[in-house]
Amino acid sequence: MWFPAVRVMDSRCLGRVVTVADREPQRIQRRRTKGYRLPEGAVCVDRSTRWGNPFKVGALVMEPGSYASPACPYDGFMEPGTYQWTGLGGPYTYEIRRVRDAADAAALFRPYVAFHDDVYPPEEIRRDLGGRDLACWCKVGTPCHGDERIRLANGGTDA
Ligand SMILES: [Zn+2]
Numbered sequence: 001m002w003f004p005a006v007r008v009m010d011s012r013c014l015g016r017v018v019t020v021a022d023r024e025p026q027r028i029q030r031r032r033t034k035g036y037r038l039p040e041g042a043v044c045v046d047r048s049t050r051w052g053n054p055f056k057v058g059a060l061v062m063e064p065g066s067y068a069s070p071a072c073p074y075d076g077f078m079e080p081g082t083y084q085w086t087g088l089g090g091p092y093t094y095e096i097r098r099v100r101d102a103a104d105a106a107a108l109f110r111p112y113v114a115f116h117d118d119v120y121p122p123e124e125i126r127r128d129l130g131g132r133d134l135a136c137w138c139k140v141g142t143p144c145h146g147d148e149r150i151r152l153a154n155g156g157t158d159a
Contacts, residue, residue, distance in 0.1 A: 025130075025131055025132055025133055025134065025150050025153070025154060026133050026134075026140075026150070027133070027134050027135070027136065027138075027140055027144060027146045027147060027150060028042060028133050028134070028135045028140065029135070029136070029137065029138065029139055029140055030044065030046060030135045030136065030137050038135050039133060041132055041133065042132060042133040042134065042135050043128065043129055043132050043133075043134055043135065044134075044135045044136070045129070045134045045135065045136050045145070045146050045149050046135070046136050046137055051128075051129065051134075051149060052145075053105055053106070053109050053144075053145035054072075054073045054109075054112070055073060055099050055104075055105040055108040055109055055112070055145075056073075056099060056105065057099050057100070057101055057102060057104070057105055058098055058099060059073060059098065059099055060073070060074040060075070060080065060096055060097070060098055060099075061073055061074050061096070061097060061098070061099055061108060062074040062076075062094060062095070062096055063094060063095050063096075063097060063108075064092070064094055067088065067089040068089055068092055069115055070108075070111035070112050070114075070115045071108050071111070071112065072112060074096055076096075078096050079096065080095075080096050080097050080098060081095070081096055082094075082095050083095070083096065101143075102138065102142055102143045102144065103143040105143070105145065106143040106144055106145050106147070106148065107143075109145040109148055110145075110148050113145075113148065113149075113152070122152065125149065125152050125153050126152075126153055126154075126155070128153075129149055129150070129152075129153035130153045130154055130155075131153075131154065132153070134146045134149055134150055134153075
């Protein structure tokens with residue numbers, strides 16, 4: 001059965017959906033091998049899709065984000081450092097810094113996705129990703145935002 005409701009930006013990333021597996025959804029690692037295709041039913045959540053992690057190792061983040069919201073990717077002109085916000089919602093200290101490593105990127109993702117439920121509506125996450133294996137470039141067993149996607153897609157709450 002074909003699920004036209006699956007919306008994946010990159011067609012190379014689209015696994016054919018046959019059935020919803022009767023086991024726990026898991027994360028799988030994409031491969032660069034020529035001719036590699038995702039297993040049937042799997043959905044790609046790497047950065048080429050809307051399900052990717054906006055936090056990239058080495059890229060800048062503002063922590064906390066605007067008006068003391070969860071840390072967010074930063075593409076402004078300020079140098080890394082510690083600053084004082086004195087405007088609305090302040091005063092508080094915030095930092096412009098680089099994402100340290102994969103664990104940091106995955107940790108930053110969790111509060112961010114919960115806060116931005118306008119960009120990532122929970123019902124869309126469950127509809128499009130629920131019950132499916134999620135594929136990313138990250139090695140299985142290493143920190144990846146895909147684990148949080150799986151949790152949220154299968155009934156996990158923001159709490
Ligand atoms: Zn990943």
